[in-house]
Structures are given as structure tokens and as C-alpha cells.
Amino acid sequence: MKKKTIHASVHRDPNEIVFHLVGLKDVRILSYTRRGPVGELEIEQRIERFVCPSCQGRAYVKERPVTTLTDLPFGGTPMRVRWKKHRLVCRNEACARGSFTLGDHRLAAVGVRLTTRAAKWATKQVGTGRTVNEVAKELRCSWDVVARALRRYGTALLEADTQRLKDTTALGLDETSS
């Protein structure tokens, strides 16, 4: 019989523990704020060098705009992520890039106000028959935020699992018509 080896990594440094609990790739956690019932993590991307994607020259920080995202609840607490972004500028006069904002689709897709992991979770929930309203309530965000994430992530998921979705759609119709 083949035994599956489970890899275990132990962390004792508090910063490392927080980093692993939060579980977002390549980010630095700047602060945690409890705002009423909602927990709020302030994060920024860990970036070694600011590089212009057009000329590969050095880029400079111009602004730090903040994007607020709804994340998955943690320990029963609804969570939000305040992503302090890097808006950079290329000062190379021969380069047409100008300014640009760094993103990371592993954190959140452009135009989506849910973290990628929350958006994927929400899409699965709706795919198994929950309403957008229920999912929005659980995440403590608006209907529109979930609906927009579904439009971005839903298509791929729907295509990957057409039959199951056909079944759940039929089930959903039965439920509303009775």
C-alpha cells in the first residue's frame, strides 16, 4: 500500500504565522482594523523592483490608491481587504507608457470588488443553487459586488461544469415556481 506523505511546515514567528493565516500570495500585511462587525486587513504587494513594462527601465511611485475588496470570512468574522496599490510612473522620455497601476489577479481581478478566492467561492455557491443575495449577505457586501464577480468568474466555471449547473438551474426554477 502506498502511503501519502503529508508535508508539514511549522511557523513560530508571529509575522510568519499571520502571513500564513492570511494566505494571500506575495503581500505584506500593514494593519488590521476591526470596524464594527467587520475585520479589515490593510495590505500591499511585495515588490522588489519597480519596472516599467514597456521599456524595462526603472519606474517610480506616484500614488498609493486604495482599493477595498470583500474577502472570505475569517474565524467567523466577515473580512475586507484594503489593498494599498502602487501607481507608478515611467520617467523615460523615450517611453510612451506614462503612469500605470500594478495589479495581481491572484489577489483580485480588475473591476472585481471581491478577492479572487472570495469570487471563486461565491461563484461555486451560486453554482450549487444559493442565491446571489444569500452569498452577498454572508460576505457582507452588496448584491452588485457578487453579481459582478459572477460575470467575471462564472463563465469559466459554468463551462467547466455544464451538466451539474443545468441540474441546479432546473432545481432553482422549481424552487421559485412552487
Ligand SMILES: [Zn+2]
Ligand atoms: Zn517606460
